[in-house]
Amino acid sequence: MTETNPLTKKDFKSDQEVRWCPGCGDYAILNAVQAVCARMGIAREDTVFVSGIGCSSRFPYYMSTFGFHTIHGRAPAIATGIKTANPELSVWIVTGDGDGLSIGGNHLAHILRRNVDVNILLFNNQIYGLTKGQYSPTSPVGRRTKTSPMGSIDRPFNPISFALGCNATFVARTYDSNLKHMERTFEAAARHKGASFVEIYQNCVIFNDGCFEDVVDKKVRDDRMIDLVPGEPMIYGKQREKGIKVEGFETNVTGADDASVWDPTLSSSAPAFTMSMMDENPGHPNPVGVFRAVSAPSYDEVSASQVAEAITESGAGTIRDLVYAGETWEVS
Amino acid sequence: MTTTREPGSDLPLQKQERVVIRFAGDSGDGMQITGNQFTSTSAAVGNDLATLPDFPAEIRAPAGTRPGVSGFQLCFSSIDIHTPGDNPDVLVAMNPAALVVNIADLKIGGVVIANTGNFTAKDLKKARVEVNPLEDGSLEGYRVIKVDINKRVTEALDGSTLSTKEVQRCKNFYTLGLMYWLYSRPLEPTEEWLRKKFAKRGELAEANITAMRAGFAAGDIHEMFQGRFEVPAAELAPGTYRKIMGNQALALGLISGAELAGLKAFLGSYPITPASSILEVMASFKRHGVVTFQAEDEIAAICAAIGASFTGSLGMTTTSGPGVALKGEAMGLGVCVELPLVIVNVQRGGPSTGLPTKTEQADLLQALFGRNGEAPIPVLAVCSPSDAFDCAIEACRIAVEYMTPVILLSDGYIANGAEPWRLPDIDGLPRFEARFEKPREKGNSRLMPYSRDERSSRPWALPGTAGTEHRVGGLEKEHLSGEISYDAENHEFMILKRQEKVMGIRASIPTPEIRGPRSGDLLILGWGSTYGTIIDAAERCARTGTEGSTLHLRHLWPLPEGLDEIFDRFKAILIPEINLGQLARVLRGEYPHHNFISFPKVQGRPFLSTEIVEKVTDILER
Numbered sequence: 001m002t003e004t005n006p007l008t009k010k011d012f013k014s015d016q017e018v019r020w021c022p023g024c025g026d027y028a029i030l031n032a033v034q035a036v037c038a039r040m041g042i043a044r045e046d047t048v049f050v051s052g053i054g055c056s057s058r059f060p061y062y063m064s065t066f067g068f069h070t071i072h073g074r075a076p077a078i079a080t081g082i083k084t085a086n087p088e089l090s091v092w093i094v095t096g097d098g099d100g101l102s103i104g105g106n107h108l109a110h111i112l113r114r115n116v117d118v119n120i121l122l123f124n125n126q127i128y129g130l131t132k133g134q135y136s137p138t139s140p141v142g143r144r145t146k147t148s149p150m151g152s153i154d155r156p157f158n159p160i161s162f163a164l165g166c167n168a169t170f171v172a173r174t175y176d177s178n179l180k181h182m183e184r185t186f187e188a189a190a191r192h193k194g195a196s197f198v199e200i201y202q203n204c205v206i207f208n209d210g211c212f213e214d215v216v217d218k219k220v221r222d223d224r225m226i227d228l229v230p231g232e233p234m235i236y237g238k239q240r241e242k243g244i245k246v247e248g249f250e251t252n253v254t255g256a257d258d259a260s261v262w263d264p265t266l267s268s269s270a271p272a273f274t275m276s277m278m279d280e281n282p283g284h285p286n287p288v289g290v291f292r293a294v295s296a297p298s299y300d301e302v303s304a305s306q307v308a309e310a311i312t313e314s315g316a317g318t319i320r321d322l323v324y325a326g327e328t329w330e331v332s
Numbered sequence: 333m334t335t336t337r338e339p340g341s342d343l344p345l346q347k348q349e350r351v352v353i354r355f356a357g358d359s360g361d362g363m364q365i366t367g368n369q370f371t372s373t374s375a376a377v378g379n380d381l382a383t384l385p386d387f388p389a390e391i392r393a394p395a396g397t398r399p400g401v402s403g404f405q406l407c408f409s410s411i412d413i414h415t416p417g418d419n420p421d422v423l424v425a426m427n428p429a430a431l432v433v434n435i436a437d438l439k440i441g442g443v444v445i446a447n448t449g450n451f452t453a454k455d456l457k458k459a460r461v462e463v464n465p466l467e468d469g470s471l472e473g474y475r476v477i478k479v480d481i482n483k484r485v486t487e488a489l490d491g492s493t494l495s496t497k498e499v500q501r502c503k504n505f506y507t508l509g510l511m512y513w514l515y516s517r518p519l520e521p522t523e524e525w526l527r528k529k530f531a532k533r534g535e536l537a538e539a540n541i542t543a544m545r546a547g548f549a550a551g552d553i554h555e556m557f558q559g560r561f562e563v564p565a566a567e568l569a570p571g572t573y574r575k576i577m578g579n580q581a582l583a584l585g586l587i588s589g590a591e592l593a594g595l596k597a598f599l600g601s602y603p604i605t606p607a608s609s610i611l612e613v614m615a616s617f618k619r620h621g622v623v624t625f626q627a628e629d630e631i632a633a634i635c636a637a638i639g640a641s642f643t644g645s646l647g648m649t650t651t652s653g654p655g656v657a658l659k660g661e662a663m664g665l666g667v668c669v670e671l672p673l674v675i676v677n678v679q680r681g682g683p684s685t686g687l688p689t690k691t692e693q694a695d696l697l698q699a700l701f702g703r704n705g706e707a708p709i710p711v712l713a714v715c716s717p718s719d720a721f722d723c724a725i726e727a728c729r730i731a732v733e734y735m736t737p738v739i740l741l742s743d744g745y746i747a748n749g750a751e752p753w754r755l756p757d758i759d760g761l762p763r764f765e766a767r768f769e770k771p772r773e774k775g776n777s778r779l780m781p782y783s784r785d786e787r788s789s790r791p792w793a794l795p796g797t798a799g800t801e802h803r804v805g806g807l808e809k810e811h812l813s814g815e816i817s818y819d820a821e822n823h824e825f826m827i828l829k830r831q832e833k834v835m836g837i838r839a840s841i842p843t844p845e846i847r848g849p850r851s852g853d854l855l856i857l858g859w860g861s862t863y864g865t866i867i868d869a870a871e872r873c874a875r876t877g878t879e880g881s882t883l884h885l886r887h888l889w890p891l892p893e894g895l896d897e898i899f900d901r902f903k904a905i906l907i908p909e910i911n912l913g914q915l916a917r918v919l920r921g922e923y924p925h926h927n928f929i930s931f932p933k934v935q936g937r938p939f940l941s942t943e944i945v946e947k948v949t950d951i952l953e954r
């Protein structure tokens with residue numbers, strides 16, 4: 001870490017012209033990430049952004065850090081190699097609903113289960129943008145697209161439930177129209193040791209415009225969205241008059257005074273799972289914020305410590321030790 | 333201890349130059365252990381040797397059936413040998429299925445040792461045999477020795493605390509003892525091995541030792557044989573030796589290769605037959621700084637290795653043909669991002685799942701061409717178990733010096749085969765230290781990640797090195813800057829650059845040496861595991877006065893310099909391959925003016941030397 005002056009957002013901007021469609025939600029996400037990188041103060045050279053294929057996956061070119069634009073769906077696998085080989089690096093994965101949950105679903109599941117210490121940003125726009133408008137594994141049933149002219153018949157993934165099902169240690173959701181919320185969420189993800197998963201509701205102005213409008217639009221969001229803040233009561237509404245009360249595996253909309261306090265640090269992921277599907281109940285808001293934040297050893301850390309332990313116990317090996325081993329005999 | 337008559341001491345001791353034994357039994361009978369122990373002991377007494385395990389893909393096929401037969405063939409000798417032998421001199425058959433599956437391979441006049449305890453009506457039925465082959469005269473022409481091993485083991489372990497089942501599991505050591513007696517081998521190495529293996533269950537070690545000693549004593553007491561044999565130590569080149577299996581040597585070579593480059597080895601792998609044991613061996617060498625990652629699938633395995641190479645480790649991945657098929661896209665990424673990467677394919681029978689436990693050389697064209705776009709990757713092939721060590725180091729050298737993925741081909745025959753390995757002089761191993769970009773101050777010229785050195789290799793700049801931040805990826809790169817470029821001329825320039833770089837590897841590889849006359853009517857050309865068989869065949873030809881020149885290729889892409897001139901000196905070039913003629917096809921394209929004769933065999937097992945001798949004779953007589 002050679003930087004001595006405090007870093008600014010500008011330090012993380014690359015010299016490349018950003019080529020997303022005008023009005024794309026990705027611009028705001030890029031901004032928020034650059035702000036958080038500056039705030040975290042991790043040197044550019046110690047930071048690696050890894051992506052797969054898709055609109056979001058152009059992200060590494062716009063960062064002045066190290067970057068690896070890989071192949072479709074495989075960013076988590078490449079990032080696992082990077083982080084395991086050098087646990088000192090700050091590693092970020094940028095993926096989308098198609099890249100992360102369709103073609104790369106297997107790798108996403110496994111990086112979460114292993115708890116590799118990386119930050120995963122899943123840009124969810126419920127559509128395939130780069131291939132110009134086919135339904136994705138998060139498109140709701142009935143969504144009409146080029147490949148579902150009569151409406152999608154696929155039941156979608158809930159990315160938060162997916163991550164919780166993989167026993168992820170940090171799971172959160174944010175949305176592209178709230179810079180502050182994004183920055184707060186990304187920072188919490190970056191500070192978490194282990195795999196951090198953040199779903200971002202991201203608008204695709206060209207192929208799926210307004211896909212989250214009924215939740216994130218400023219006019220409705222106070223009543224349709226609830227922010228899960230660790231250690232605080234679950235309150236929402238224009239006047240912050242409504243609350244969520246948890247009873248067993250059920251949630252009920254109540255007055256603010258009866259709201260339960262949200263605790264994402266419980267060892268069981270069951271409450272978080274209940275929260276992740278809250279909006280399927282009529283009259284319930286759509287949850288964003290931190291669903292889960294528990295601590296567990298990270299894969300890269302344990303892998304490195306096994307190597308260190310083997311060296312401490314038996315001494316560092318040499319080629320001679322390898323070759324001149326087992327039962328040998330001399331021929332003269 | 334009183335002096336007693338050594339068992340069998342009054343029987344004639346006959347010297348033999350080389351012996352081939354095949355142990356065959358049910359996959360639960362422990363034939364692989366028996367074979368391996370016989371091999372280790374033969375190595376310890378100084379024989380040259382070669383082995384060929386042959387086991388079913390099923391872990392435990394129904395007991396006593398033909399698909400459940402597991403075999404282990406070894407050749408041990410007092411002369412230099414190159415193959416596990418064509419036809420066994422001795423067949424040990426633990427049950428009727430083992431007998432009927434293997435009898436056709438036994439040399440005429442060879443010895444069958446049959447465990448009659450497992451030749452009951454029920455056993456015959458399981459093996460789908462109607463009449464007992466031990467009694468119907470079908471074994472005429474062989475020397476059949478019948479031993480009720482089940483009964484003998486029960487007697488030997490009378491009074492033991494072990495269960496009947498556990499007692500019966502000592503059968504293979506009784507058999508081993510019998511064979512040790514027949515070939516005058518010492519029991520101590522196996523006794524020591526058993527005590528170590530069953531350190532926590534001493535009673536099992538002792539029971540197996542008792543069974544083995546009983547088998548050894550039985551050879552004499554029961555007068556089953558007319559004499560004993562001795563295979564004296566071979567005259568091997570001076571040096572320190574150890575017995576090595578192909579996959580083990582390959583793992584040691586990969587670890588050494590990384591160290592010779594001054595890098596950490598990172599292996600990303602997904603278990604697959606017959607490559608899995610490379611991952612197992614490497615996982616056990618953590619004190620050498622080796623990091624192993626057992627991935628969720630073949631794709632993740634290679635991708636993690638590429639990620640590790642991006643950070644300055646030497647990324648490696650080990651698999652077999654079906655795994656290579658899955659890794660194709662990531663291999664193309666490796667070509668584009670120009671990072672070192674070693675991809676090992678331990679070939680097995682294909683297509684699809686094919687014959688997982690059998691050998692084949694049918695992935696050569698996949699290695700050379702199995703990717704989208706113009707994606708040249710250098711390809712090497714291992715020719716014997718101990719050669720895997722040197723080849724793995726060579727693959728690492730090319731990967732690091734030329735910043736490129738490298739494919740290293742081995743196969744099931746080499747992977748599980750064993751031979752004595754004359755250990756190399758460590759100081760004499762090649763060194764090829766990797767060079768990394770140094771940190772750059774602000775104001776210094778910026779890194780050009782796609783600039784090129786004298787080998788056309790690009791710089792390796794690692795995360796963590798200030799001032800060298802850059803982006804790589806699978807989109808076409810602009811020459812020098814490495815920025816995304818859709819420019820038509822740049823694309824062609826980059827394609828040619830990548831091709832030029834890989835072809836330039838030629839400058840660093842030697843022209844292979846001809847064995848035998850340097851010109852003549854016929855050259856036998858091989859690659860990979862046909863090496864030993866071809867040499868053996870050529871030596872046999874030479875003994876009968878037929879010229880037998882041979883040439884073996886380690887580097888399959890790029891091909892070494894000087895081949896055209898060599899081919900010019902022969903009227904015909906015979907290419908035996910365990911595929912339908914893949915190398916022949918490549919050579920016909922590269923050197924169209926020569927007479928290549930393809931000699932294919934695709935049966936999931938190696939060539940026999942006699943098959944090649946016959947083919948050579950046939951060609952030369954025409």
